Amino acid sequence: MPVPISQMWTVASYVVKQKLAGRKRYPLVLMLEPLFRCNLACAGCGKIQYPAHILKKELTPEECFRAVEECGVPTVSIPGGEPLMHSQIDKIVEGLVARKKYIYLCTNALLLKEKLDLFKPSKYLTFSVHMDGQRDHHDFSVCREGGYDLAMEGIRKALKRGFRVTTNTTLFDGADPNSVRAFFDEMMDLGVEGMMLSPGYSYDKAPDQKHFLGRARTRRMFRAILSNRKKSWRFNMSPLFPEFLMGKRDYACTPWGMPTYNLFGWQKPCYLLQDGYADTFKELMAATEWQNYGTESGNPKCANCMVHSGYEASSVDDGFGSLRGFFAMVKASVFSGTYKDEEALQMLNETTRPVHSYNPLVQIAESPAHLEETVSTI
Numbered sequence: 001m002p003v004p005i006s007q008m009w010t011v012a013s014y015v016v017k018q019k020l021a022g023r024k025r026y027p028l029v030l031m032l033e034p035l036f037r038c039n040l041a042c043a044g045c046g047k048i049q050y051p052a053h054i055l056k057k058e059l060t061p062e063e064c065f066r067a068v069e070e071c072g073v074p075t076v077s078i079p080g081g082e083p084l085m086h087s088q089i090d091k092i093v094e095g096l097v098a099r100k101k102y103i104y105l106c107t108n109a110l111l112l113k114e115k116l117d118l119f120k121p122s123k124y125l126t127f128s129v130h131m132d133g134q135r136d137h138h139d140f141s142v143c144r145e146g147g148y149d150l151a152m153e154g155i156r157k158a159l160k161r162g163f164r165v166t167t168n169t170t171l172f173d174g175a176d177p178n179s180v181r182a183f184f185d186e187m188m189d190l191g192v193e194g195m196m197l198s199p200g201y202s203y204d205k206a207p208d209q210k211h212f213l214g215r216a217r218t219r220r221m222f223r224a225i226l227s228n229r230k231k232s233w234r235f236n237m238s239p240l241f242p243e244f245l246m247g248k249r250d251y252a253c254t255p256w257g258m259p260t261y262n263l264f265g266w267q268k269p270c271y272l273l274q275d276g277y278a279d280t281f282k283e284l285m286a287a288t289e290w291q292n293y294g295t296e297s298g299n300p301k302c303a304n305c306m307v308h309s310g311y312e313a314s315s316v317d318d319g320f321g322s323l324r325g326f327f328a329m330v331k332a333s334v335f336s337g338t339y340k341d342e343e344a345l346q347m348l349n350e351t352t353r354p355v356h357s358y359n360p361l362v363q364i365a366e367s368p369a370h371l372e373e374t375v376s377t378i
Contacts (some may be wrong), residue, residue, distance in 0.1 A: 031309065040144055129165060165192045228340060
């Protein structure tokens with residue numbers, strides 16, 4: 001089972017309470033960014049593009065706790081930047097565990113081996129390791145040769161020490177479905193608890209703007225990847241979210257489902273778009289013009305978005321919004337290995353267009369040492 005029963009019960013009971021209270025808009029997961037600094041410069045991410053004086057800053061543990069208490073969510077995702085570079089990340093995690101919040105600490109795992117002693121295994125703490133596929137594809141994606149092997153070493157050590165570990169994979173145009181499926185086998189053989197998937201989103205600041213997927217290509221790619229799946233594969237996602245990615249379901253975006261708090265405050269409207277900031281969570285919910293976001297809004301920035309931070313909360317709400325949604329969620333959980341699709345099998349035989357027009361290993365950093373030198377000066 002990819003998620004402990006205690007966590008499933010906590011999240012389910014929280015959602016039911018929101019539904020019984022008649023709340024149409026409620027947060028599910030807090031995206032808590034305690035810093036933007038990172039030891040990678042991935043071509044599909046714009047975080048490292050902030051100026052040096054911003055990259056030096058960190059949220060204090062007290063600011064993190066206050067944000068969590070403000071929105072009252074049961075689950076906290078800690079992305080970045082690279083959270084393991086935060087000078088007090090152990091204090092942040094310790095405080096959230098004491099508050100019985102389920103934490104997904106998102107990391108590229110380059111520092112995981114040396115930082116593990118800062119933490120204690122707990123059902124409330126999961127290391128969500130950014131793994132973008134098999135070795136060559138991952139290293140290309142994160143612009144770091146040897147990144148895959150370093151991450152694997154960190155994962156193995158964390159698992160050996162009894163920590164919960166999941167993976168987080170972002171897929172871009174040009175991803176080979178067969179390679180992705182083989183990657184699933186590798187992660188299951190490794191022993192991770194579950195895997196999370198999402199298509200990439202075109203950050204304005206991301207250096208590579210050529211390989212973000214449109215909606216039709218997203219559905220086709222995920223249909224090829226997730227149909228005819230192996231029963232051994234375990235996913236750390238709402239069971240209805242993969243069906244959305246495959247084109248079996250259509251959801252409206254719920255950007256308030258995973259609100260973001262970072263150095264600038266509460267980010268409007270979501271983790272991926274920056275249209276201003278609010279000082280409090282209450283202000284974020286009241287002052288944001290939610291109708292201006294999501295595919296159905298006509299906002300061109302949202303036209304191709306299908307990422308988990310906008311749509312997984314939609315799938316969770318659907319699963320608890322009606323008996324029909326609930327039974328669909330149960331069916332997807334129990335019979336997830338029965339997506340038989342002959343046409344999707346044929347898609348696996350198609351030639352994948354290689355991603356070669358942009359070489360981030362050359363254009364982002366001349367070498368891993370060059371990148372480390374750049375980060376160290378911040």
